[in-house]
Amino acid sequence: MPDAGAGGRELTARGRARPLPRAAPRSRRSSEARLAYAFLAPAALVLGGLVAFPFGLALWFSVSDAWVGEYGRFVGVDNFVRLLGNSIFRQTLQNSLVFTASAVALKTVLGLTLAVLLYRVRRFRRLVRGAVLMPFVIPTALSTLGWWWLYQPTYGVLNWVLRRLGLIGVDLPWLSDPSLAMASIVIVNTWRGLPFFAVTLLAGLVAIPREYYEAAATDGAAGWRSFRYITLPLIKPVLGIVILFSTILTLADFNTVYVLTKGGPMNMTHLFSTLAFQLGTAGGRISDGAAVSLFLFPVLVVVVALQLRLVRRQTAYE
Amino acid sequence: MRDESTTPPNRSQGQPTTLGRRRLLAGAAGLAAILASRRAPAVAQTRELKILSWSHFVPASDQELRRQGEEWGRQARVRVTLDTVPHLQLPAKKAAEVTARSGHDIVLLYSGDPDLYFDYLVDVSDLAQEIGSKLGGWYNQDDFLFRGTWKALPWYLITWPIAYRTDLLERVGEKVPDSWEDLYRVGAKTKALGHPVGIAISHCDDANFQLRCLLWGYGASYVAKDGKTVTLNSPQTVEAVEFMKRFFRDAMDPEVLAWDDSHNNRCLEGGKCFAIVNPTSAYESAKDRKIKIPGTERLIHEVIDHTLPPRGPVQRATTGQYNLLGIWSFSKNVDIAKEFLRFHYAEAQQDRFIAASRGYNMPFLRKMSTHPIWETNPKYRFAREIMKYTHPPGWPGPMTDASQLVMDLYIIPDMFAYAVTGRMSTRDAIAWAEKEITEVHAGRRRRRT
Numbered sequence: 001m002p003d004a005g006a007g008g009r010e011l012t013a014r015g016r017a018r019p020l021p022r023a024a025p026r027s028r029r030s031s032e033a034r035l036a037y038a039f040l041a042p043a044a045l046v047l048g049g050l051v052a053f054p055f056g057l058a059l060w061f062s063v064s065d066a067w068v069g070e071y072g073r074f075v076g077v078d079n080f081v082r083l084l085g086n087s088i089f090r091q092t093l094q095n096s097l098v099f100t101a102s103a104v105a106l107k108t109v110l111g112l113t114l115a116v117l118l119y120r121v122r123r124f125r126r127l128v129r130g131a132v133l134m135p136f137v138i139p140t141a142l143s144t145l146g147w148w149w150l151y152q153p154t155y156g157v158l159n160w161v162l163r164r165l166g167l168i169g170v171d172l173p174w175l176s177d178p179s180l181a182m183a184s185i186v187i188v189n190t191w192r193g194l195p196f197f198a199v200t201l202l203a204g205l206v207a208i209p210r211e212y213y214e215a216a217a218t219d220g221a222a223g224w225r226s227f228r229y230i231t232l233p234l235i236k237p238v239l240g241i242v243i244l245f246s247t248i249l250t251l252a253d254f255n256t257v258y259v260l261t262k263g264g265p266m267n268m269t270h271l272f273s274t275l276a277f278q279l280g281t282a283g284g285r286i287s288d289g290a291a292v293s294l295f296l297f298p299v300l301v302v303v304v305a306l307q308l309r310l311v312r313r314q315t316a317y318e
Numbered sequence: 319m320r321d322e323s324t325t326p327p328n329r330s331q332g333q334p335t336t337l338g339r340r341r342l343l344a345g346a347a348g349l350a351a352i353l354a355s356r357r358a359p360a361v362a363q364t365r366e367l368k369i370l371s372w373s374h375f376v377p378a379s380d381q382e383l384r385r386q387g388e389e390w391g392r393q394a395r396v397r398v399t400l401d402t403v404p405h406l407q408l409p410a411k412k413a414a415e416v417t418a419r420s421g422h423d424i425v426l427l428y429s430g431d432p433d434l435y436f437d438y439l440v441d442v443s444d445l446a447q448e449i450g451s452k453l454g455g456w457y458n459q460d461d462f463l464f465r466g467t468w469k470a471l472p473w474y475l476i477t478w479p480i481a482y483r484t485d486l487l488e489r490v491g492e493k494v495p496d497s498w499e500d501l502y503r504v505g506a507k508t509k510a511l512g513h514p515v516g517i518a519i520s521h522c523d524d525a526n527f528q529l530r531c532l533l534w535g536y537g538a539s540y541v542a543k544d545g546k547t548v549t550l551n552s553p554q555t556v557e558a559v560e561f562m563k564r565f566f567r568d569a570m571d572p573e574v575l576a577w578d579d580s581h582n583n584r585c586l587e588g589g590k591c592f593a594i595v596n597p598t599s600a601y602e603s604a605k606d607r608k609i610k611i612p613g614t615e616r617l618i619h620e621v622i623d624h625t626l627p628p629r630g631p632v633q634r635a636t637t638g639q640y641n642l643l644g645i646w647s648f649s650k651n652v653d654i655a656k657e658f659l660r661f662h663y664a665e666a667q668q669d670r671f672i673a674a675s676r677g678y679n680m681p682f683l684r685k686m687s688t689h690p691i692w693e694t695n696p697k698y699r700f701a702r703e704i705m706k707y708t709h710p711p712g713w714p715g716p717m718t719d720a721s722q723l724v725m726d727l728y729i730i731p732d733m734f735a736y737a738v739t740g741r742m743s744t745r746d747a748i749a750w751a752e753k754e755i756t757e758v759h760a761g762r763r764r765r766r767t
Contacts, residue, residue: 067765069416069438086757087750088727153573154585176520176576178741264521264728265575266735282409283723284434285761 061290068284079291089292092263092270096296098182099271100250103189107246108239110190111197116227118198119205129199136195144259147188151175151260178268181261185269188256193249197242204238205231240311244304251296272296365396367654370412370422372405375599375678382674383662390661396654409726415646423649424659429640429711430722432469440645440652442659443468449663454685461710461717462642462682470642471659474672474679477638477708478527478627479700481586481600482593485611485621486513498535498561498628501593505569508592515569516591518577518731519562519738523639525577525731528595530637530711533558533730535630540730540755545715548759550733550752554632559737559744566738575735589618595627597638601697602676626700627707636704637711677701720762729754 062079066072083089114132121128135143150158151174159171174184208231216226254273257263263270263278272292280289369387374380380402387398401422403411408426415421416438432439446468450456462472480495487494490507505515517532518525533539538554541547566574573581583600585591589612594600603609605619627636645655661667668686672679677691677698692701712721724730733751736742742750 065764068413068434069419082757086754088754153571153576154581154590155588171573173572173576176573181576261576262521262578262728264732264735266732266739266741277410278726279723281413282726284413284719285723288761 058290058294061286062294064287066286066290068280068286070286072287075287079287080295083288083291083295088267088270089275091267092272092275092292093295095182095267095269096251096271099186099189099253099269100247102182102186103193103250104243104246106186106190107193107197107250108243111194111242112201112239114194114198115201115205116231118202129202132198133195135192140192140255141259143192144188144255147184147191148260151184175261176265178265181265181269185256185260188260189250189253192256193246197246200242201235201238204235208234237311240307244307244311247303248300251300365394365651365654367391367396367398367424367651367658368422369398369400369424369658370408370415371400371402371426372408373402374675375597376602376675379671379675379679382671386662386667386671387658390658394654394657396658398658419648421646423645423651423655425644425646426473427470427642427644428722429642429717430719430725432464432642432644433717434719434722435644436464436469438647439469440647440649440655441467441469442471442645442656445656445659445663446471448660450683453663453665453668453683455683457682457684457687457705458709464717470644471663472682473641473643474675474681475638475640475705475708476597476678477680477701477704478524478531478595478597478636479624479704480593480595480627481598481622481624483508483513483586483591483618483621484623486511486592494623494625495593496625496629498532498565498630501628502561502565502569505565505592509569509571513590513592514571515565516574516577516582516585516594517565517570518579518582519566519574519735520577520731521728522578522581522731523725524579524582524596526711526725526728527637527639529562529730529734530713531595531627531635532562532630534635534709534713535628535633536561537630537632539714540724540751541712541715541721541759543714545712545718545720546759546763548752548756550755551748555748556744558630559734559747562734563738563744575739586622587618588612598624598676598678598698602678623697624700626704634707635709635713636707637713638708640710640717680705718762720759723758723761724755727754727758729758 060066061072063074063076064072065075065078118129118132150156153159153171153173153176156171156174158174159168162168162172173180175181212230212234213226216222216230221229251271252273253271254277257269257271257274258277261269263274272295276289276292279285279292280287283289367387369383371380371383380400384400387400390396391398409428411421412425412427412431412435415425416435419438427435427439446456446462449471450459456462456472462468462470464470480501482495486508487504489511490504492504492507493500495501495504501515508514517528519529533555536554536558538550538552538558540550542549566572582591582594582596583603586594586596586600587604587607587609601619601622601624604617604622609618610616611618611621626634628634643659645652645659649655662671663683665685668681668683669689672681672686672689673691677689677695680701681687681689687705692698710717710721711725712718715721729751733747736747736750737744
C-alpha cells in the first residue's frame with residue numbers, strides 16, 4: 001500500500017513526491033451519496049414491500065384480535081397463551097418438530113451421500129447432475145399430486161408394486177395410519193428437498209483441493225478416514241448453511257400436507273402452515289393464524305444465530 | 319368528426335399528422351372537463367361485472383352461467399366476466415378481496431361466509447323478497463337470515479343421498495337401505511364379498527356432511543338453536559359414535575380415514591364400494607366415462623341408484639353444500655350486480671341452469687324444485703323429498719362463521735376417527751370435540767364483544 005506522507009503526498013517508485021488526489025468536495029460527495037441511495041431505493045422498496053411490511057403486519061396480527069378485513073386491537077400475548085391450551089395446536093407443534101427433524105436429518109444424510117456419488121460420476125456427468133435436480137424444479141403442488149396418486153389406498157401404485165414384489169400381504173394405509181401418514185409426508189419432503197442438498201454440497205466438494213486427498217492417500221488415509229477428516233470438516237460451512245435453509249423451508253412446508261392429508265388423520269400431520277391457513281384464511285381468524293405461524297419465530301431466531309456463529313468457525317488446513 | 323382544417327393535404331400518402339391549435343385547445347378543454355367530473359366520458363365507459371365462483375363439478379353449469387352472462391351483457395351493454403377457481407381455493411380468494419377491498423362484484427359464498435363477511439356484503443333483502451315472491455318462496459327462509467338480514471341470495475344446494483349398487487344388493491338378498499342400521503347390515507354382508515361401504519372419516523367435506531347426518535339421525539347435535547350453547551356431549555352422541563365404531567369395523571375399510579372428497583366417488587365408480595353417501599357425481603361421471611364393472615362388460619352406472627340419506631333411530635336429517643351469492647359492499651357495480659341477479663333468478667334462466675347441471679344444483683326456490691329433470695331419470699327419485707330433510711351444517715343452530723370453522727377444522731370427523739381407531743374412548747373423543755367446538759364459539763363471541 002502506498003505510504004501517504006503527512007503533507008498529503010504519495011511516494012512514487014522513484015522516491016519523488018506526488019500530490020494525492022484531492023478529496024471530493026462536500027457537495028459532490030453528497031450528490032454521490034444521493035445517487036447511491038437512488039440506486040439502492042428500488043431494492044430497498046422491494047425488500048420493504050415484500051418482506052419487511054408483510055412480516056411487520058404478521059407480527060402485529062399475532063398480538064392483535066384481527067379478523068379478516070380488520071386490523072384489530074392490541075391483545076398482547078393472549079393469542080399465544082390460548083394456542084398453548086388448544087390440543088390441535090399442541091399436536092401441530094409436535095408434528096412440526098417431528099416432521100422437520102426427520103426430514104432435515106434424512107436430507108442431510110442422503111444429500112451428502114448423493115453429493116459424494118455425484119462427485120464420482122465420470123460419464124454423462126451433466127446429464128446425471130441435471131436429472132438429480134428434477135424433483136426440485138417440478139412445481140411442488142404438481143409433484144405432490146403425483147405422490148398422492150402413488151399413495152392411494154384403493155388404486156395406489158405403491159401398494160400394487162409392493163404386493164407384486166411380495167413385500168406386503170395387505171395394502172399399507174399410507175395416509176390413513178397416523179404414523180405412516182407422517183412418514184409419507186416426510187418421504188415426499190425429503191424427495192423434493194434432496195437435490196438442493198446434493199447440488200449445494202457437491203459445489204462444496206468440488207472446491208476442496210485434490211492435493212489434500214493425495215497427501216492423505218500418501219499417508220495411508222483413504223475412504224472413510226479421508227471423508228471424516230478432510231471432506232466433512234471442509235464442507236462444514238456449506239453444510240451448515242444448507243441445513244439452516246432447509247430447516248426454515250421444511251418448517252414452513254404447506255403444499256405437501258395440504259395436497260396429501262389436509263392435516264389428517266386426526267390432525268396427526270397438521271403443520272404450522274396448514275393450521276394457520278385453516279384458522280386464518282379459511283376461518284377468517286387472522287390473529288390466530290398469525291400467532292400459529294409465528295409461534296416458533298423466537299426459537300428460530302436463536303437457532304439461526306447459533307448456527308451462523310458455528311458456521312463462521314471454518315476449518316482451514318495449511 | 320373529421321376536421322378538415324387540421325387534416326394534412328397528403329395524409330393518404332402516409333405523411334405525419336400535425337396537431338392544429340384548434341384541436342389542441344378542444345382536446346385540452348375536453349380533458350379538463352373529464353378530470354373535473356371524475357368520470358370517463360360516456361363513449362369510453364365499458365361497464366364490467368365480475369363474478370367469482372368455484373369450478374363446478376359439472377362444467378356445463380359454469381358454461382350455462384357464462385352464457386347467461388353474455389346474453390344479459392348484450393342486452394345491458396355490460397361485459398360480464400365469470401372467474402372460477404377450485405373450491406378449496408375460494409376461501410383464500412375471498413379473504414384476499416375483503417382485505418384489499420377490491421376484486422369481484424358477485425361472489426359465491428359458503429354457508430358461514432355471510433356471517434364472517436357480514437360488514438362487507440350488500441343487503442339484498444329487496445332482491446330476495448322479489449325473487450321469492452315470483453318463484454313460490456324460499457325453502458326454510460329463516461335459515462338464510464343472517465342477524466335478521468338477507469346478506470346473500472340462496473343459490474343452490476348440493477345434496478348427499480346414498481348411492482348404492484343394485485347388483486350387489488341383489489347378490490346379498492337385501493332391500494334398499496333406508497336407515498343407518500340397514501346400511502350397516504347390508505354393508506357387513508357386502509364387505510364380506512369385498513365391497514365395503516365408503517363413509518369418509520377424514521379431513522374432507524364429505525366426512526363433515528355424512529357424519530352430521532349420522533349424528534342428527536341419533537338425535538344429537540353439536541350446538542343449540544341459539545348458535546352458542548355447545549350440546550355435543552350427550553347420550554345421543556355416545557350412541558352415534560358407538561354405532562360408527564361397529565360400522566367402521568364390520569362394514570368399511572380403514573382407508574376411509576384418509577379419504578378426500580374424490581375417493582368415495584372412485585371407490586364406487588371403480589367397482590369396490592357397495593355404497594357411498596355422496597352427490598350424484600359418481601353416477602354421472604361413471605355414465606360419462608362409460609366405466610365398466612371390473613371383469614365384466616356391464617356399465618357400472620346402470621347398476622348405481624340413489625336413495626334418501628339414511629335415517630337414524632330418531633330422525634332422518636342431513637346437510638349438504640349450501641351455496642349462496644353475495645355482492646361485495648366495496649363493489650362499484652352494486653346496481654348492475656343486482657340487475658344481473660334479477661336476470662339469473664328469472665324462471666327461464668333458473669330452468670336452464672338446473673338442466674345444465676343435470677340436477678346437481680338443487681334450488682332453494684319452491685317453484686324450481688319441481689323441475690322436470692328430476693322426473694326424467696328414475697335414479698333421481700330421492701330429489702323430490704330430500705330438501706325437507708336437509709338442514710344447514712350448524713343445525714339446529716344458524717349458519718355462522720363458527721359453524722363454518724367447525725367444518726374447516728374437521729372436528730366432527732376427527733371425533734369419530736379418534737373413537738373408531740381406538741386412540742380415544744368414545745367419551746374422551748366426545749369431550750375432546752366438545753372442548754374444541756367450545757373454543758371455536760368462544761372466538762366468535764370475542765369478535766362480537
